[in-house]
Amino acid sequence: MCNKQFVHLHMHSDRSNSNMFECVSKPEDYIKLAQEQGAPAVAFTEHGTILNWVQKKQMVEKAGLKYIHAIEAYVTESLDEKVRDNYHLTMIAKNEEGVKEINRLSSIAHNREDGHYYFNPRNSFEEIKNTSDNIIILTACLGNPLWQHAKNKNKEAFSRWMNFFAENKHRVYLEVQPHTDPEQVQYNKILLRMAEKHGMNLVATNDVHALNEEHDNLRQIMKKAKKIEFAGEDELDLTAKSRDAMIESFETQGVLTREQVETALDNTMVIVDSIEEFEFERSIKYPQLYDNPEEEFQKRIKKGLKTRNIARLPKETQKQYAKRIKHEYATYKKTGSVNYMLLERTVKDFTEPEKIYSGYGRGSVSGSLIAYLIGLTEMDSIEHGLNFERFMNPERISLADIDSDYYKPDRDRVQKFLLEHPDLTCASIVTKNTVGLKGAIKDIGRSMGYNADVTNEITKKIDDDGDYPFDLYEAHKELFDTAFKVVGVMTSIGRHAAGVVVTTRDLDSEMGTMTISKWDYPVTELTMKEVDFLNFVKLDVLGLDNMGLINITADLVGLPRLTPDSTDIIDFEDEKVWDSMRESNIGIFQFEGVRAGKLVKDLFQPQVISKIRKQNPDLKMIDLLSLLNAAQRPSGASTIDSILMGEFHDNGHEALNDFFKDTLGYLVYQEQQTAFLEEFCGWSTAQADLIRRGIGKFLPS
Known part of the structure; x- marks a missing residue:
């Protein structure tokens, strides 16, 4: 068994699904595997995007590994003509400037007005040619320009790309992969000749699209459900293999010698070691619109x-x-x-x-x-x-x-x-659109041959929170068990x-x-x-x-726009209004639900209002509605019943009861928290706010 390290430098997660479904494996899956395999770094080369790169870097570094910023770009010979060549090329950032350069290239590629975006986000040959030494280039899979031009006997275009690669051999690696596909075999032979002729380095990758065999099977099921096909890809093993497994696959392929394979694998570490780590730039970035x-x-x-x-x-x-x-x-x-x-x-x-x-x-x-x-x-x-x-x-x-x-x-x-x-x-x-259980049932069911009427009936019995009857699961166990495995996978943006x-x-x-x-x-x-x-x-x-309803209504009846400074025309104690709210909660902001409507009916009963007014004659109806709005939330679970009955909570001290009189003796609002800490504990307003913030973030163990 080989103890040398190896890093997958060509790897796709479900973040590659932004344009077309390709993967079910998530970034965190690969990060965990890298730890298990003893890899010191993780690189993600999503197709045409750097989606979620900040989160990926955070997760990779939290795992104690080195983050490598990369992309598998789509490349076109020219932006002048709408030709769907869309070749593949892997680019890796060597340093922070390289990160910015890749980000910029990815952004440019998405322009839909100047020819860049055509079925996929694309960069032109000229843009690739003008990349700096801050970017390392790998020649990618069979979709790369070298093989495509060689296969189609386009000698001029092949020479143009090969000359560019050779002139930049200090930062370009010829990417060999261990698949036994006849085209890959032939292409690897070409790369060996080019490496010898131009004194260039080889690097070994596996064009990873799945964590393991199980994920690859799920990937195929989802692709079938979405009617997505890539010619010849189903026969390729695109899993995240160990170094030993990579060596074994190359030996089966039979193109490279053992020494050449070892060197190509070692070169992944040469690349990793050459990459400078960088820190996030987290300064507060307020835009300045005025000179002074x-x-x-x-x-x-x-x-x-x-x-x-x-x-x-x-x-x-x-x-x-x-x-x-x-x-x-x-x-x-x-x-x-x-x-x-x-x-x-x-x-x-x-x-x-x-x-x-x-x-x-x-x-x-x-x-x-x-x-x-x-x-x-x-x-x-x-x-x-x-x-x-x-x-x-x-x-x-x-x-x-x-x-x-x-x-x-x-x-x-x-x-x-x-x-x-x-x-x-x-x-x-x-935003990322991910697979929910209902969607997973339909997708997996379609791939497994279920009739659409059957999966529709199944999903009708699954509620919005993903809960389902146990007998439904028992009746369709294989379908559910498979669907569970793709829930949460990103499918589009x-x-x-x-x-x-x-x-x-x-x-x-x-x-x-x-x-x-x-x-x-x-x-x-x-x-x-x-x-x-x-x-x-x-x-x-x-x-x-x-x-809109407030403004349109005011306009229709000839009133100026209503604001808190211009409400003298409104009688907030109008009993007819409050009675109508008890009868129907339609159109009452934040009280339109069934439960909220019942709360309004309960609190604003005449006997409850009378009880409250005996304790606090100055308490306004609108303030009671505000109190109810706060108390109906989860944090008010311990007080809501007492409030609905109009019961005042006795805090045992006259000053405290007076302080909380407008909320029936309860600490309800966040402003009350800070005011309480200032008045009774001697804290400054700023210090009190820190405590308020801490209370709001409290999580029970």
Whole structure:
């Protein structure tokens, strides 16, 4: 048995399925196998994409292995003609600059407007020719240009590619594979001659498409179900073999000598050892749109003081506002987020003249007075007693994040404004579509010869959470057992409905972008979590029909747009309104479900309201609805029954009961948590927010 190390430098996971289904093996499967085989590194060479490369690097390094950034690119002779040559070529990044170069090439290849994308994302021969020494090239499988031109007796094209490879022999390896396919045998002989003639190095790979024989069988089943065929591929053993198994396969093939095989396998380690490791660049990446951001920020704040009529408030109140503004401004400076607030304001500069309205203040940004002054929210945080540190904490510097709700027909207009902005580089965020149990049953069933009517009946008995009757499993055990093995496999990609990465940096090289059908803009090759990890700004442009319903209704009855500052026309204590809500919960935001509707009926019974008013006559109906909205969530499980009966919880001290009087004696809101820690424990607002955040992240052991 050979104890030498060997690394698969040509390997595909299910992330190669973005264009066409090819694999069921996941990156984590290969990483575990690499550990078992004693391989020091892992390389993924997905077809035409670097999808999920950040997550892959994280997983590889967590396993104590070296991450190798690579791709199996599709290559065309020329972009001028639409010819589906689409040859294969493996490229490996030698260092961080090589990573960026591969990312850029992958991004360019996805351009659907200039001839690059034609059935597959492609790079031209000229682009490959112009790659730098930061990239190592392997000549790939039988789909590579050398073999295709040799087979088709295209001597001129063969010579052009061979000359390029020979001129770059310091970074080009001729890739031999151990398959017994007649074409592979013939091609390996050509590579041996070229290596001897030009003094070039061989490297051994297996064009891995499956972890093992079981995964390869599953791969064939899924391909059959999706009616995907590759001529001659089914006869090839494309599993992740050990070094010993590779040697045995080459001996069976009979082209290379044992010494040549050993050298070609050793060269995988020569390549691995030549690759420089790199760190993630995780600085916070706020895009700068103004030459002097602070001056612009101050101008916007001063304008807001006028439009929000702060000068008309009593002098003492104005001092309170001034103190809060000074504190918030210092925090925005310290956290470097002035540019972020101006970016959000830039979006409003587009939407307001177009009468595209966002929500009044979603989430923690409602705690920022400056956000209210510059028009990002409609919530006066001082008037409503909202906490700023929950949004921006100087003791917890993290990427600012504001979610904005728009009427769904307006959402694409806002996204397109960002994606087409001349001073920004933006992209939608990729999503991965994976196989669920129902889909797996249908795919596997189709391949196993099940009638579609039968699999449809089976899937009807599987609920959305994947639960199913045991007798159903017993009746179709083989089908279920096979289907379980492909659940979670990525089958295609899409785009996130709301998320847009916004930057002034080069997304193509730092992240990698791709394109998808029916969307005219770039899409990241990284998922939402990866984008967050690298600290790129993403704007969540969310769709919410209620925003449109409110605005359209106000417009139809001739009212100005309703905001918290313009609700004096509404009687929030109107008993007829509350009675109608008890009768029907249709159209009540966050209370449209069956359970939520019953909760509204129970809490707003006249006898319950009367009981509550005896304890707290000043408690408003709208505040009770807010309390119910919080209490209906999982965290309110221990208090919801008492709240529905209008029972006050006695905390054993007058000061505590007074503090919690508006929530019937219970600690319900996150703002209450921080206010409690400040008032009763002596913590600073920033320190209290750290505790609040910790409580929110608590996971039971």
